[in-house]
Structures are given as C-alpha cells and as structure tokens.
Amino acid sequence: xxxxNAQIQPILKIGAVAKAAGVSIDTVRFYEGRxxxxxxxxxxxxxxxxxxxxxxRLNFIGRAKGLGFTLNEIMLLLDLQDKGGxxxxxxxxxxxxxxxxxxxxxxxxxMRSVLxxxxxxxxxSGSVTGCPIIEALVDGDSDDCCK
Amino acid sequence: xxxxNAQIQPILKIGAVAKAAGVSIDTVRFYEGRxxxxxxxxxxxxxxxxxxxxxxRLNFIGRAKGLGFTLNEIMLLLDLQDKGGxxxxxxxxxxxxxxxxxxxxxxxxxMRSVLxxxxxxxxxSGSVTGCPIIEALVDGDSDDCCK
DNA sequence: CTTTACTCTAGTCTAGACTCTAGGGTGTAT
DNA sequence: ATACACCCTAGAGTCTAGACTAGAGTAAAG
Numbered sequence: 001x002x003x004x005n006a007q008i009q010p011i012l013k014i015g016a017v018a019k020a021a022g023v024s025i026d027t028v029r030f031y032e033g034r035x036x037x038x039x040x041x042x043x044x045x046x047x048x049x050x051x052x053x054x055x056x057r058l059n060f061i062g063r064a065k066g067l068g069f070t071l072n073e074i075m076l077l078l079d080l081q082d083k084g085g086x087x088x089x090x091x092x093x094x095x096x097x098x099x100x101x102x103x104x105x106x107x108x109x110x111m112r113s114v115l116x117x118x119x120x121x122x123x124x125s126g127s128v129t130g131c132p133i134i135e136a137l138v139d140g141d142s143d144d145c146c147k
Numbered sequence: 148x149x150x151x152n153a154q155i156q157p158i159l160k161i162g163a164v165a166k167a168a169g170v171s172i173d174t175v176r177f178y179e180g181r182x183x184x185x186x187x188x189x190x191x192x193x194x195x196x197x198x199x200x201x202x203x204r205l206n207f208i209g210r211a212k213g214l215g216f217t218l219n220e221i222m223l224l225l226d227l228q229d230k231g232g233x234x235x236x237x238x239x240x241x242x243x244x245x246x247x248x249x250x251x252x253x254x255x256x257x258m259r260s261v262l263x264x265x266x267x268x269x270x271x272s273g274s275v276t277g278c279p280i281i282e283a284l285v286d287g288d289s290d291d292c293c294k
Numbered sequence: 295c296t297t298t299a300c301t302c303t304a305g306t307c308t309a310g311a312c313t314c315t316a317g318g319g320t321g322t323a324t
Numbered sequence: 325a326t327a328c329a330c331c332c333t334a335g336a337g338t339c340t341a342g343a344c345t346a347g348a349g350t351a352a353a354g
Contacts, residue, residue: 024312027312027313029333047330047332066258067262087270101255105252108251108252115248128232128234133237133241134227190350
C-alpha cells in the first residue's frame, strides 16, 4: 500500500473548495478561465472534481493578491513554480511590484499631507464661503503638490 | 458700461477649454454627461459654447482628482460650492477621504514590508526551488500580515 | 472653392476582478 | 415523488475614468 495511492485524495466539488479557500464558486470558475487553475477532472455528469491541492493553489493566489499582485502577475508566479523558473525571475517580478508599491505610497503621502493641512485649516463651522479646502481647489494653491 | 456685461465673456469652443484645462475633449463631454459640468449653451450649429468659468471648474476637478477624490466625491464638493453648503459638509468629505488615504497607506506599507523582506531573503540565483518568496506564498507564512 | 481643422452623436473598448443571470441538469433526503 | 441544495454553460453586467471610432456636419484659411 505504498505506491498507486493517487486515488486516495478526497474528492471535492466546487462548492467545497470555494468554501475551504474562502472564495466564491464564481471566482473558482473565473480563475479556471483565466488559466490560474488547471481544468479539473469532471464527474460523469460534468461536475468539476478537485483535491486538496486546489485549495492550496487558491490560498497561494489569495496571499499573492494580499501582497498586491494582479492576477496576471500571479499567473507568472504560478508558472514559475509549476514549470520551475529561476529565483531571478521571481525576484524581478517582486522587485517591480515593490517599486510600484513605493511609488504609490509616495503619491498617497503627498495627498495626505496636502489634505491633512487643508482639513485642519478649515474651522468646520459656518457656510462654505471662505472654506480653505474649497478655496485651495478653486485657486490652485495646491497645484505644486497635487497635479 | 457697467451693468449688462454678461455677454462680454470670451466664447470658447470645447477644444479651447479642453486645451486650457489640460484635458481631452472627450473628458469635457464625459464630465458633462456625469453632471460635473452644466450643459453649456450651444451655437446655432450645435457646438458647445463655454466661458472662462468652465476652465476654472475643470481645474477644480483636476486638483481634486490629484488629491484622490473620485468624480462622485468631486460632484458633491462642487454641489456644496454651487448651492452653498456648510464647511462641516466639506470637512466630512475630506475627512473621510483622509482616513481612506491613511488606510491605504497602511495597507501598502504592510505589503512593502512583507515583500521587501521576502525580496531580500531571496538570493536571486538558481532555480525556483527553495525560493523564500514562493515558499511564503505556498505555506502562508505571511498570512498574518497580508490577507 | 477646396482643404484642413474642428465639432457633433452614439456607441464600443480598455483594465481588473469579479458577480450575476437565465435556463437547465443532478443528487440526496424524506 | 418531490423538495431542495447543488452544479452546469454562456454570456452579460458592474465599477472607474475615460479613450477611441465611425460617419457626418461646420468653420476658417488660402
């Protein structure tokens, strides 16, 4: 009972893998269509049949999404894993993503500083007339930093 | 020559306002459709006719976009300006946006720290086997921070 | 008068990641 | 036998902020 145990894996239908991975059934089918999941086996009546590894793959995708990767990028990462790429290839993807994230953080920090200043400059009471926030948008005082 | 000078404003066609505001003609029409710009006067042949104030309004929109506001939010701000809202209403919009920006910055910083660590943990040479980046995605070591 | 530049409407397309719909078949419990 | 949950396909719809297209009319310059 050592070899030939390929059939022992529990067979899961789409609802079960989806639930186990915390995604919707639609999402599982959508990922299949996008090539992130291989076409699964089918039952006689056409039901998709999965095993545990699909849940792991869905978790991989979820974690990668949590780190900011797009589905296209995740597909590249999965391909490197499946077909055995190089560490350098992986690093080039993550490195690019890291730069992207850094640029986005800088943008948002810039927005935060301008908006934070405007927000604290505004008394918050009375009519909109003379509101420093609106004035800044009208006059363009903030152009240097936000456009 | 003091009163009744409403007609003196230079009349601009869509291409001119678009150019002056640094947006495309499509964008001007799109904003009109979205209600960000009022329906302009039309020439006998149906051309949209604008005056200077439209350029200012487009600049307002551009600056607000630069601060991270969506077109829907910008519409609210413009309404407050047009119909005379209160400073409190303006502040509630900008305050919410500020919080949103802060949350997004935190998300991105979290991603950056996880990804930065993984990226520097990976030697970058050799096959993908044992790559700490891929391993983290497979094993879920990063779940605490990225999902 | 002709060329070139501009404008009009209505509609389609993009990216990203799903989500939903319609109209049907399957499986199991009572 | 029938109710109910589950599954199937194909395709359309969602959101954001426009970009682009076709086919046609208009304006200004030479």
